Amino acid sequence: MDKFTTHTGTVAPLRRSNVDTDQIIPAVYLKRVTKTGFEDALFAEWREDKDFLLNQDVYSNATILVAGTEFGTGSSREHAVWALKDYGFKVVIAPRYADIFRGNSLKNGLLTVELPTEAVEALWASAEADPTFEVTVDLETCEVRAGEQTWSFEFDASGRWRLMEGLDDISLTLGDEARIAAFETNRDAWRPRTLPAAV
């Protein structure tokens, strides 16, 4: 996983709240068995409308998606995060997220920043007025800087550390093997097992 410290890019202003993962990536695309190559699937249904944001040339290089509240609700599909990343987004900014989406983003190195609605409105307005408007998202200082304005955001300390170090969860956990084994020794014997299959 790449390390994330700071990123500067332009904004795709998505004026929608409750953007659920069925919109981010419709279910038909979940049939693939690979982990990359989902850029065509991102917002696939909305993209059929030629006026949709991502079909406008001026936003084609945007790397920061700014959306309304409750972004990423619905199905737990991690493909939603892969599609955003494969398409080229590095950061999402929204007032609030669904928990699973946020967790999935963290594991895949996509930064999700929570800013208040006023800030989101301001970013939308700036990007609509000028699609080349640049925004910097700084994870080191936990700040979003845009033109004259700076907003601070909060980010859970351990998640931040992992993003900044680009750490993979499994290796971290396997470092605790002794504790896992000890836990297993003490587990109640009557807890159910799937094997062998009971008849």
Add this chain to the structure above:
Amino acid sequence: MSPTPQDNGEMRPRTLAEKVWDDHVVRSDGEQPDLLYIDLHLLHEVTSPQAFDGLRQAGRKVRRTDLTIATEDHNTPTDNLFTIADPTSRKQIETLRANCEEFGVRIHSLGDKDQGVVHVVGPQLGLTQPGMTVVCGDSHTATHGAFGSIAFGIGTSEVEHVLATQTLMQSKPKTMAVTVNGSLPEGVSAKDLILKVISLTGTGGGKGHIVEYRGQAIEELSMEGRMTVCNMSIEWGAKAGMIAPDEKTAAYVKGRPHAPQGEDWDAAVAYWNTLQTDEDAVFDKEIVIDAASLSPFVTWGTNPGQGVELAGTVPAPEDYTDPVDRTAAENALHYMGLEAGTPMREIDVDVVFLGSCTNGRIEDLRVAAEVIKGRKVADGINMMVVPGSARVRDQAMEEGLDKVFTDAGADWRFAGCSMCLGMNPDQLTPGQRAASTSNRNFEGRQGKGGRTHLVSPAVAAATAVTGHLASPADL
């Protein structure tokens, strides 16, 4: 009661969720999220291929194949058991089969008596029991919380993490209580109750919380009803939903293939009896609902929080003071092709879908069959009845329910997720309108351009008979 000893030796009262959580902590050091042990890991074909691939690339194995089980559900056809026409669907199923074979994971494939929707299969095998941690790469995993377990959906990276380590890193969520006082009125079901809760809280109302549903109306629900309630916890943003185990829970588990036996059973029940929220325990948040105020509830919009009483009318965007809600309502009305002020009962449907992990259990089929018995599905309406699992299907056929449905003109299918989501051949066509017992009415969820009204099994059956949204009382 099993309170936590604190530093000073005092006992701190805990909620049900805290007790189960504490019993699964492998490591907790304050700064990092807790490392939590996972008792049961359920797999299906959609969210697992990349996880197995990750293991393979890193040269890792499945740590506990004896705590892991797979089934095929999302992509499977429901008109036959063996021909998966769509090549990409077939590829996912074949990939799951190959992965389970390679890594030694138990799998229930199409045609197997234990195949079915993953959240129906776990409980019916007796693998879901009180006081467990249950995860699956599927957001409706909260279903298993009906047994007093902490159960939640995870993403594919986490699936890989659980496969490799049998643990998950998790920050401890907050706790919330939804207390439903009094008894549900006649004709009001678990589905009506949970749709009402979601409409009260909105899709983000439960965010960051494990919710415990409690109170008389919850205690009076069957295990099936409790599963329906917990299933939809995710639709109001909750991390998980749970219900304290009681005699009904134990009676449901007893005798199932993986239920503890003999002395193990006694030890298990003794533990399960400790799984209640202590009297003085404090929830971070509490919602109280009066069951007597409830009536059949349906959705009109494109998220599960956009619901209204069946006796009500389609709301107008102006009814909402919050500008975000107002815009959402405008978009939803447009997509749904509805006029504000239309009585819900006057909305005609094209399709009725009875099934899914929300309402595809035997009790749901019985309720709908009771309504439809001796009646006919209205002309032009396609009613699909899709049992949640092969076992549910067999049981329904033993009870003659299939006959009730087919005599009425409904379509009796094989088990799977079916029309709950547009991943298999069972899909709405653009503009088609469905009354559906599933859990999501998102744009395109049941097929591109399809319009979904979420309803209870009883309302689904009555709607099939009249052709418009209706309850059994209208027949």
